[in-house]
Amino acid sequence: MPVPMEAVRRLLDLRHRGRAEDLPAVLTDAAPLLGASSATVLLVDYGQLSLCPLRGTDPMVARAVAVEDTPAGTAFRTAREVWDDGWLFVPLLHGAERLGVVELRMKAAPSPADQDDLQVIAALLAELIASRRFYGDAVEHTRRRLPMQLAAEIIWNQLPPLTFAVDGTVVAAVLEPCYDVGGDAFDYAANGDVLHLALFDTVGHGIGASGLTTLTLNTYRNARRCGLSLVDTYRSIDKWIAERYPGSFVTAILAELDTRTGIYQRVNAGHPTELFLREGRALPPLPAPNALPLGLGGMRLRPPESVSQQLMPGDTLVLYTDGIIESRDGDGVLFGRERLTDFVLDDLRRGVSAPEMMRHLIHAVVSYENGELRDDATAAMLRFLT
Template structure:
């Protein structure tokens, strides 16, 4: 069984399926790679080129820009749906239509599988559901309505999805309209602060995919994750600060900033951890933070990490949990240099094999309790990932369903923040 990771495209022509009484399979013509979609979409009389060439259009709000791009591509109508912060609903950019459930709709199927789906519209004609993706990050879906879904319409629809994904990514950092549309509850101040620091949930290349989830989405206090890429390395971090208040959020924010500052000046792993230690000791001497900080060499698969008072990362290989593969004696939490007694922090390494999945997590995951009062536990945690891997499920979808399973089975709110970061490595072709 093969799978296509986010950011990759199947070499054969994908299929799109319809739902309900109109169900049938439709063969979709081969689609150009993402970077070529805009260039190869037929633009009729050149209106798309005119739209893109006009500098005044750069200042348009997304709703207006989407409408004009749709018209410029000769499409009848389109609707942008964004995933809410917990990835439970797909929320339209405007109130023209109600939100759709991710787990029980054709649009949700498109979001979950990152594949094209089509159906007959209730008002007549056809609707194509197209993934909205920025690199490896799932943003939502695009609904394209047309009298019929010809190959030209589907190519133009994909081109529109590519354009809109770039627009969303470039503007969502400063346009609160996106944030307001994708939130369903008020957010506590510590969570607001930490979310401003978080990277996209999913990043990746053709050789590695890293994805993460964090709950409770609106009430996080001290948990955070970070991942980033250079040409040669994946950097991944999971942090858990003492407490569950604004002070713990500040501790995590300072730790994240110290990590990034050191990383962006070329620090190696021991220097990076030392920078976090120094920052906490200087700015927040009464606070500490546990964490795992890791660096993966993308060419060789060599993984190096430092464990600072944190749960041991898990390695899943060939659909089996290698329980002790990454078990090492942890160092003290960051921010407590006196406990090191003057010695340097330790770093560890392990050679990954293609297809290996590494899980970094906080104890709020394994300590979550179900309706029967039993802890979720390490065994059930790993088993869930293994089963999803065997089923060929995309890594971001695996974590989305896993965290929802934990939340939905809990008798009350989580006892602690629950964060999971998972990455999968594939050896580059020689």
């Protein structure tokens, strides 16, 4: 008979000691207490193509499996449990962020009460992985399928989780090439009723671009935490880039959504305008760039402007860098804004979740360029659902 509370106690012992790589052994010992003969943590890789056994797992027990066309992958993609002929796959969710799945070889089909207990165990595992990951490199070793370039290392270490949800509003982001990105970045924060969101595209690539992106991200956060308006945030970032990286620039969208009223405000600094989608169709885009790129603002005497838009429940905004729409196929045909719009609308009609839409999109863009992007490609989706 399952004894889930004893399993919880054993796992909780890792809160104050141990490393992420110690988790597989503890989970294996606790598996019989969960009515399972084995239990394995599988984490999604950076490319969101594979689910890989957490470092420390016996290689004879588990191996990496594909996200597509596998029961484990289905549990990851749908964020729902999957039962498959004696195997149970439970998604590992840290908030709204999809970390992977826990794979259990069950002695018998779990009862509804047992399933509830296993969801609690999975939530605890996700918390332990998220908290332990900073005290060693086991999680990073697990998620990397290729060597990560230094510029990408710098960027990934500064980004928030790819997915966030609060009070019916969801943010989901994605970026490629995940092992060599250097100039693109995104950020968000929820403070009271305000959801802050920003997308940045830095000129150049490699270490130089990652240094400029680092300055941009942290100046944005500093301005936000000082309570500056969007226009003053633009001015602060613009000033620091012009001073520290003269001649360089960053295109960006700096946005805020009042989750209580649905009022969306933004400053577009030389960036492609968002997709604005409602009830299965594309609405006219918001005004095109209403400010010069960050770092070049001093070339314009007129101050930047903030544009407002009233969102309705169910509305979707997609922010993206030019690497998305300017990707080219073998014949040189651009992916384009129209193709991007059709792609997102199709997934919306099929009820695909925001993080899964972003995963679909970035893989479609990579495939469109035959597996090798010419430029960084980043997108962020904002869904206002209430």
